[in-house]
Amino acid sequence: MRAGIVVKAARVAIVVALFAIWEILSRTGIVNPRLLPSASDTLTTLGDLLQRASVRKDLAVTATEVVTAFALAVPVGALIGFLIAENRYFADVAKPLLFFAFSIPKSIFLPMFILVFGVGFSQKVGFGFFSTIFIVIMSTTTAVESVKVEHLTVARSYGATPVQTAFRVYLPSMLPVLLEALRISMIFNLTGVILAEMYASRDGIGHQIATWGENFQMKQLLAGVVMIAVIAIAFNELVRWVETRCSHWRT
Amino acid sequence: MGGNTMQPLANITPLKPAGAIEVRNVGQIFKTTTQDVVALEDVSLDVKPGRFVVLVGPSGCGKSTLLMMMAGLRQQTSGTITISGAPIPEPDPNRVGVVFQEASLFPWLTAEENVEFPLALRGVTKSDRRARAQDALKLVGLDGFGKRHPHELSGGMKQRVSIARGLVQDPPVLLMDEPFAALDEQTRMTMGDELLRIWTATGKTVVFVTHSLTEAVYLADEVIVMSPRPGRIVDHLQVSLPRPRTYDMLSGDAFGSLRDRIWRHIRKSA
Amino acid sequence: MGGNTMQPLANITPLKPAGAIEVRNVGQIFKTTTQDVVALEDVSLDVKPGRFVVLVGPSGCGKSTLLMMMAGLRQQTSGTITISGAPIPEPDPNRVGVVFQEASLFPWLTAEENVEFPLALRGVTKSDRRARAQDALKLVGLDGFGKRHPHELSGGMKQRVSIARGLVQDPPVLLMDEPFAALDEQTRMTMGDELLRIWTATGKTVVFVTHSLTEAVYLADEVIVMSPRPGRIVDHLQVSLPRPRTYDMLSGDAFGSLRDRIWRHIRKSA
Amino acid sequence: ADTVRIGLPTKTYWPTTIAETAVRQKLFEKEGITAELTIYRGGAETFEAMAAGAADVILDATSLVSAGRKKGVNSKVLASAATGYYGWQLMTLSKSTLGVKDLNGKKVAITSAGSGSDLLALWTQQDKNIEFTRVPVGGGGLVPNLLAGNVDAAVVYSPLSFQISKSGEARTILDFSEEVPPNLAAGWIALDKYVQDKPQLVQKTLNALYGALMFMRANKDASVKLITELYEIPSEIAAQEYENTIMKLETDGSMDGPKIPEQLQLALAMAKAGGMKDLGPAAEIISTQFKPVPTKF
Amino acid sequence: MSAATIRRLIVIGLIALWEILPRAGFIPELFLPSLSSTLAAGWNEAGEYAPALAVTLYEVAISMTFACGGGILLGAVVGSLPRPRILIMPMVSSLYAVPLVILYPVFTVWLGIGSESKIAFASIYGFLPTMLATAAGIQTIDPQLLLAARSMGATLSQRLVRVIIPAAIPTVLSGLRVGGALVIVGVVVSEMLISSAGIGYLISRYRTILDSPHVFAGVLLVLAMAIAFNAAIKWIERKAAIWQTGTHAGQTAVEEIAPAALQPVT
């Protein structure tokens, strides 16, 4: 954190360099500009798109779905993951089954969600939840497994209840692993919601992006992708902010 | 050592009656991948309420194991242990407190927060907790180090935080596993005297493990000497030196002969 | 203690010349979130090759920090340190070996494998490595415990494995941070004698941190006394007692006066 | 008012234009109903949505209706919508000199296996008696892969086909709207159960949809403007789309017509050739219950 | 009742439901064909599924090497060097935030439409979680252990192989689990999107023509791959447990070996 400014500068430099390469590749025609419109064109298009009320509305819809799905998936997933890590019996029963569920491409189940929820908010949220929960469960299990036995013994000797142990020992010591998991989960969640929107939708940004792609509107498509990436990155940064606030005790 | 102004721990007052410890024919066998290890065999021991008992014995003889069993952190393979009249299948901070051989501080908490931890578990209010943690830290000579994280403390400082964490709980039975091992002689003496003062004031039962025979005799009502593998009790001495103890007694004959008697056991068995 | 038949460490032979240590005006300032801590200030020190130097001082005075800097594990904020004539910006096991204050064993390796670890790093063959590790474990009285994992060992046993790991490296300069803190007095004495024997046979330079003043005087050529925060050297004693040392010397006047002199420093500063 | 949920297979497909027109011209309102438009990823997805009860009236390939009956989804074609693949073209890069016959042994991009574009590719192989590899690249991959030279030709749908032809990037070597014999490729569809429960609603929906078609035929400028806006394409392309697809759609919609069974049978035969199994006779899926009466605009 | 029994009962229950629900007409066959018809469909077209499975397995195997091998290695490097960690990690996890699935059709332009693009996609898909999990796991390592290794002159690569990876083994393994599963998903999804071979291709093709028994036959094969992968990880876990005893995971594993030896952890 002390070298914060240097690191930040380096990071900005890398981002700028990436955009510059993108621009050059496209402008010089090394890559067909029809396939990869230049960075500046994409950003201009992005600006135009954001002017449109319909796009802003789509973004708002998607954001609401994403946030809802995430807010549901993370606590539920974390709880299940915790139970699995803590309770051997439950783990033996559930772990392999969950793992198999995790290994199947989720998009196969999209029709099931329409069957159960119809098309709409709950279907998107449901699918976002479904895409996220398994990774949350698995990451929580991982995180729990990195906790030191001595620390648990100490807490036990002070008569910590399971809930207290969870919040005062597990949570802080798992934090780095957990936050990383949170980041990945968010990405899964976002992808899940967008896939659901692409699959069947009346609104939402995923639906727009699918159309742009199928219509070979590369500028809009890339602008849309940038838009989603920015949302995900903003979330990433939020998590990182939490992380730096919480783990200053690490050297 | 930062500001060695050790002050009384105001909040440690004789609230709860001291506990009795009864250990009956206790054995502990560890199953390892290679073979079974008989760590303790047929250990029986009675600690009356309010006594200060010191456990000595060569490295690896089972002292820590015995303490863990008394704390309910490990179940014996055979025999029974009761604390204040009841078995202890689970750790119970209302009956027993432990200071571990390794400091085992939570790295994500500051020294202060580490000491507050057991109080926070019991729902003591923030301000009350803070005050008591401050007192305990003052007591171990770490006034002003409350805001540091464990990795910013020296080995001895960590051990002292761990002692403070044990004391702040104020349990009727206090089990301490080599608490002063990483301390210099002066700090060790001061801490020993503080411990005796608290003990006298509160009437706790203390079981204390140490490798320093001088410390053992200086602190104890009774010294229990253990032999190595399988760990057994080979001697049980009553230390009848008057209290308060002074460092002058260390050169006295009574002291010397007690120390020698223990030393002979240790020498033989190690 | 399991089979205390300490035997000579056959493979520790005087292969490399001992190293000299020069510490010049060294300071160490830790930046913490709350404030800056001056851990060491203007420390200068010369250790001639082959000397046995003991470092004492109250808890938190900066002994471990000084050792870490000599080992190249931490860079000083100011001043210079040279080992065998060259600065040590990086740890260099060919010049310096360290035994840490906390055992720091690798939990996934057995005792034996932990001791072999530094040899494995240097590509010593399996059989050679195993033989040397066995010797080292025998030396610290842990013959037969090679197959155990650290969590299956007692506190003192872990510390001894850590000592064995330090010795097996056979570095010209050996830095030991309270290596005997968790040992009972008998084992401590035996280990101290073993260490002196190895030191005599190999001519290593040893810097040894301890809190036991008796041990300090018993082992040392020179004792360096440090004061607490900011850590400084307040005294530098030459121990001219003849070698080999015996435990009878402990009651002699020369010994007593040296011990007293150190004690007064510690008492004052702690 | 009753709400009808209309399922549309992709955004830039003519049914969307029709349904949107009906909404904007308030034709549903005039019928006293409201409509909710949902766009799906493709024909199969739309059909599944109807089967799942998430869509009431959909526009889809007639072959799916037949396949669906064997899978426990009972629906029928209520109104005929298109008897050709309007705007669908087999295209190569403009600089390429390949003709249809030259595609023997080459690679041709389709959207996905079993889709409309696959059907057309298979038909081409049969009709022209050639063999080529069909490469499913997804809707978004058609033009990029063609431009990058990963494939030699692609089956492109409208208005994308008009667009890349206009931009000079690609040229048409086979126009499916001309070449494929008329068959009932697409129709408005609903579940039997829905038809039974709400015949009135279905009738009104069809009225509005065909009313929209009538409106579009009568108002070129407004329609082109709508297409431009909806699909974010230049107005020339929109005009092309208007001429080549909208104007060719079935205006009547009645399933009573004498040619209907035959045209439907032909559509099913094509689907069978495309790998669909278990297709029933055409008669099973014809519903003559409705005759769209275009809503007045 | 033992956990394995319960699990078996659950599986049997699921299988029974799978057969009964569609048969009884509670779920249209379009959404879930009965297990028997799925198996029959798979069996009848075995000649088609077998080569597809071979293609998918080949792609999975190669992607797995890239994703898991590379992910662990890079995660270990990045996780143990503070400077690159601060610099690179945010960028990497941000990069992962770009929704690749959407861009995949465009990527095939450069990577081709054969196995390469699937391998690239699945590798990236599985690589990042493996790497991020490994890097995060490494941060939970006791710094004292690294200090000790450094004092013994361990080079960076030695520290990596002998300290960092063993110490982080539980996290690494779970990273591997997640990464491996994602590789399978990645290959199948990219096959579903764009390809003319593999299980994913068959799934999406049959799906487009509403042939659900054949779709689920493909899904069953994917499941079989996951089961095989899980068995492999289990095997590694058991091996690793012997030398991993300092953490919760190790403890649990040791308990499995000698149930009487240790206390349950909580």
Ligand SMILES: Nc1ncnc2c1ncn2[C@@H]1O[C@H](COP(=O)(O)OP(=O)(O)OP(=O)(O)O)[C@@H](O)[C@H]1O
């Ligand atoms: N988890 C375990 N598995 C196997 N053996 C164990 C385990 N814990 C302790 N032991 C063995 O039990 C014996 C007693 O250990 P204990 O830690 O009680 O010794 P101690 O008296 O505290 O020694 P020290 O003074 O060195 O701390 C030792 O031989 C040790 O190796």
Ligand SMILES: Nc1ncnc2c1ncn2[C@@H]1O[C@H](COP(=O)(O)OP(=O)(O)OP(=O)(O)O)[C@@H](O)[C@H]1O
């Ligand atoms: N990483 C760090 N950050 C901040 N302060 C530190 C750090 N490491 C050590 N210190 C401080 O430096 C001082 C010296 O610490 P050091 O560990 O060298 O003491 P020591 O002499 O070894 O004590 P002990 O005998 O208790 O082990 C202490 O006050 C300690 O709090």
Ligand SMILES: [Mg+2]
């Ligand atoms: Mg012990």
Ligand SMILES: [Mg+2]
């Ligand atoms: Mg120290």
